Amino acid sequence: MARRPASASATILDIARELGVSAMTVSRALRGRPEVQPRTRERVHQVAQRLGYRPHRWARSLVSRRSWIIGIVIPDISHGYFAEITGGVEPVIEAAGYDLLLCHSRRDPERERQEMNMLLESRVDGLIVASEQPDPEFFRALLARRTPLVLVDRYFPGLRLPSVRVDDVAVGRLATQYLLRLGHRRIAHLHGPALSPSELRLRGYRQAMRQRRIAVPTAWVIGGAFDIASGAQAMKQLLRLRPRPTAVFAANDPMAFGAIQACREADIAVPREISIVGAGNIEGDHHPNPYLTTMDWPRMELGQQAGQLLLKLIAQPERALADIIYRPALLERQSTAPPLM
Amino acid sequence: MARRPASASATILDIARELGVSAMTVSRALRGRPEVQPRTRERVHQVAQRLGYRPHRWARSLVSRRSWIIGIVIPDISHGYFAEITGGVEPVIEAAGYDLLLCHSRRDPERERQEMNMLLESRVDGLIVASEQPDPEFFRALLARRTPLVLVDRYFPGLRLPSVRVDDVAVGRLATQYLLRLGHRRIAHLHGPALSPSELRLRGYRQAMRQRRIAVPTAWVIGGAFDIASGAQAMKQLLRLRPRPTAVFAANDPMAFGAIQACREADIAVPREISIVGAGNIEGDHHPNPYLTTMDWPRMELGQQAGQLLLKLIAQPERALADIIYRPALLERQSTAPPLM
DNA sequence: ATCCGTCCTGGTTACGTTAACACATACCGA
DNA sequence: TCGGTATGTGTTAACGTAACCAGGACGGAT
Numbered sequence: 188m189a190r191r192p193a194s195a196s197a198t199i200l201d202i203a204r205e206l207g208v209s210a211m212t213v214s215r216a217l218r219g220r221p222e223v224q225p226r227t228r229e230r231v232h233q234v235a236q237r238l239g240y241r242p243h244r245w246a247r248s249l250v251s252r253r254s255w256i257i258g259i260v261i262p263d264i265s266h267g268y269f270a271e272i273t274g275g276v277e278p279v280i281e282a283a284g285y286d287l288l289l290c291h292s293r294r295d296p297e298r299e300r301q302e303m304n305m306l307l308e309s310r311v312d313g314l315i316v317a318s319e320q321p322d323p324e325f326f327r328a329l330l331a332r333r334t335p336l337v338l339v340d341r342y343f344p345g346l347r348l349p350s351v352r353v354d355d356v357a358v359g360r361l362a363t364q365y366l367l368r369l370g371h372r373r374i375a376h377l378h379g380p381a382l383s384p385s386e387l388r389l390r391g392y393r394q395a396m397r398q399r400r401i402a403v404p405t406a407w408v409i410g411g412a413f414d415i416a417s418g419a420q421a422m423k424q425l426l427r428l429r430p431r432p433t434a435v436f437a438a439n440d441p442m443a444f445g446a447i448q449a450c451r452e453a454d455i456a457v458p459r460e461i462s463i464v465g466a467g468n469i470e471g472d473h474h475p476n477p478y479l480t481t482m483d484w485p486r487m488e489l490g491q492q493a494g495q496l497l498l499k500l501i502a503q504p505e506r507a508l509a510d511i512i513y514r515p516a517l518l519e520r521q522s523t524a525p526p527l528m
Numbered sequence: 529m530a531r532r533p534a535s536a537s538a539t540i541l542d543i544a545r546e547l548g549v550s551a552m553t554v555s556r557a558l559r560g561r562p563e564v565q566p567r568t569r570e571r572v573h574q575v576a577q578r579l580g581y582r583p584h585r586w587a588r589s590l591v592s593r594r595s596w597i598i599g600i601v602i603p604d605i606s607h608g609y610f611a612e613i614t615g616g617v618e619p620v621i622e623a624a625g626y627d628l629l630l631c632h633s634r635r636d637p638e639r640e641r642q643e644m645n646m647l648l649e650s651r652v653d654g655l656i657v658a659s660e661q662p663d664p665e666f667f668r669a670l671l672a673r674r675t676p677l678v679l680v681d682r683y684f685p686g687l688r689l690p691s692v693r694v695d696d697v698a699v700g701r702l703a704t705q706y707l708l709r710l711g712h713r714r715i716a717h718l719h720g721p722a723l724s725p726s727e728l729r730l731r732g733y734r735q736a737m738r739q740r741r742i743a744v745p746t747a748w749v750i751g752g753a754f755d756i757a758s759g760a761q762a763m764k765q766l767l768r769l770r771p772r773p774t775a776v777f778a779a780n781d782p783m784a785f786g787a788i789q790a791c792r793e794a795d796i797a798v799p800r801e802i803s804i805v806g807a808g809n810i811e812g813d814h815h816p817n818p819y820l821t822t823m824d825w826p827r828m829e830l831g832q833q834a835g836q837l838l839l840k841l842i843a844q845p846e847r848a849l850a851d852i853i854y855r856p857a858l859l860e861r862q863s864t865a866p867p868l869m
Numbered sequence: 870a871t872c873c874g875t876c877c878t879g880g881t882t883a884c885g886t887t888a889a890c891a892c893a894t895a896c897c898g899a
Numbered sequence: 900t901c902g903g904t905a906t907g908t909g910t911t912a913a914c915g916t917a918a919c920c921a922g923g924a925c926g927g928a929t
Contacts, residue, residue, distance in 0.1 A: 208908075211888095212909080214887060223907070242886080245590055249885080252914070264614070265611030290630075305585075309586070539916085540916070550879045552918095555915095556877095590883095590915080593884075
């Protein structure tokens with residue numbers, strides 16, 4: 188009789204057999220369709236309950252050709268910045284009936300490609316990606332598949348991929364202009380890996396410096412990997428320069444923390460001897476003492492907008508969509524001050 | 529000819545038709561089975577490449593009755609502690625060919641149940657859960673389904689669910705004994721929500737106090753929600769006590785941070801006037817200045833062991849499995865000192 | 870010439886579900 | 900009484916893939 192092992196879960200057919208109705212009736216009853224007699228519906232629900240029935244998501248999506256899943260790929264889950272973006276995406280797409288499949292690339296482009304392939308094989312209905320690809324080639328190939336896709340916090344020039352992000356050039360420009368306003372002239376810049384945020388923030392930094400006719404020696408611009416360790420490492424190099432920079436604009440907050448750490452180890456007072464500005468305003472409330480002056484923009488809203496944009500794209504794939512670009516604001520706190528003399 | 533919309537992706541049948549072979553041959557070729565002629569295999573791969581074929585994960589798992597997915601449910605992705613555990617699980621299960629489906633309950637038991645239902649409907653092959661359920665009833669009902677499941681950082685007395693965790697009683701006892709050794713007598717405890725870690729750490733605290741024959745007034749034990757805000761809130765209450773406690777053992781690090789923050793706002797010096805011990809050693813490297821004395825245990829290994837335990841459970845569902853319980857160690861840093869007089 | 874085994878390939882069916890359509894019954898108004 | 904419309908239910912055929920079994924071609928041994 189029992190063709191199925193005991194451990195396997197019940198199907199609509201099990202319920203149907205038990206009640207002497209067809210699988211279709213059970214399916215309709217369980218989905219709450221109106222074409223079922225209330226009495227039948229009631230009995231179906233009772234048996235389903237008793238058998239511990241759970242719908243088989245993939246069987247469903249196979250026939251309906253929709254997975255009701257949105258994939259999101261971010262560099263790092265434990266990074267507060269991306270956690271906030273994800274926190275914005277989630278309620279939006281869940282309200283529309285989707286579940287989120289969350290992946291992180293650990294800042295490894297190769298791993299990112301693997302994760303994206305996994306998501307595509309899972310037939311996600313849409314993708315939100317904060318890509319770590321230095322080269323957009325992978326995404327260009329993806330465009331042909333017409334999988335709805337939104338970039339968040341990233342931008343590939345020349346690719347028709349909608350993007351939700353902050354105005355990164357303004358991030359760099361406003362941070363640098365603020366330091367200039369304080370009276371600094373020897374302003375260095377810790378920039379990140381070869382991704383649009385780094386490159387555009389660097390451009391903003393250069394713009395601000397050029398406006399004031401300040402030449403930027405090569406040694407003032409030094410690269411990191413967007414993390415604390417590389418921020419500290421780069422800062423150590425900057426501290427060897429003579430004359431020493433009096434201020435540093437770090438392309439993100441972790442690098443700024445690393446820079447402060449390096450200063451502390453070298454017994455250089457922040458902000459008295461050197462001013463430091465970060466970007467991103469991360470982990471505000473995980474710090475007992477939030478004191479880093481930084482550039483701020485609404486991370487959660489970034490995620491919400493990315494979610495909404497994706498939902499529109501799923502509804503109307505052919506629609507031409509504009510990017511959504513947020514304006515950053517300066518958050519003046521205790522890591523900056525006018526230069527010493 | 530083209531019955532399928534242009535946007536839909538190619539299937540093995542498309543490849544088969546194109547080559548004039550059967551779908552089965554294509555399936556075998558793509559999975560690298562040996563029963564296919566090298567020449568045929570080569571041609572299959574070429575066409576697959578050209579059509580941009582991607583296997584349909586759910587169609588596969590429908591017929592093979594395995595999803596090759598492990599679900600993990602944690603309270604909070606952006607919490608460093610759980611991020612590290614997840615970081616331990618991931619490589620272990622990926623090496624075994626599984627992908628991770630990561631969910632977070634946002635510390636809401638109801639949402640946790642929804643997420644778990646979603647995972648069960650997705651027919652995950654196994655589950656790793658750091659549950660927020662105050663009541664194990666939901667899990668008891670789950671036991672009947674025989675879905676392989678491992679608890680991590682949690683423990684339900686009386687339920688036959690394997691668990692990988694730290695010895696929470698020892699966490700509380702060692703932290704308190706350390707404060708006693710420093711000379712403190714009025715030691716308060718910030719405990720967390722109604723979950724096994726809170727309750728066992730509280731028990732350890734009481735054990736240590738009882739050993740020294742120190743009565744614990746009700747006001748010394750005060751509850752929080754494992755986050756910074758409630759830690760600060762609770763600390764404010766403790767600071768009103770007369771005589772004031774000279775030391776506090778907080779059940780986790782965020783609450784300890786909150787406590788320190790509250791002390792700073794009340795102009796009470798840590799550790800000179802009050803000593804604070806946390807637990808969990810989180811976000812060590814996100815802090816520019818790691819100075820919190822805390823209880824430490826290997827988070828990543830916790831995750832690895834949970835993953836390995838789950839893999840064993842998947843391989844041999846009936847096997848009786850022992851819990852894995854790690855020993856905590858004290859990490860003495862700068863938030864503790866002997867009492868003033 | 871026949872038999873056997875190996876190697877490759879194909880046909881059929883099933884996985885759990887739902888869309889599309891068909892059908893049976895009851896009820897309604899003319 | 901009849902045709903028409905609701906209403907509830909069943910039948911069939913997918914969705915994309917893989918297990919199972921069958922069978923053809925070929926080579927070598929008898």
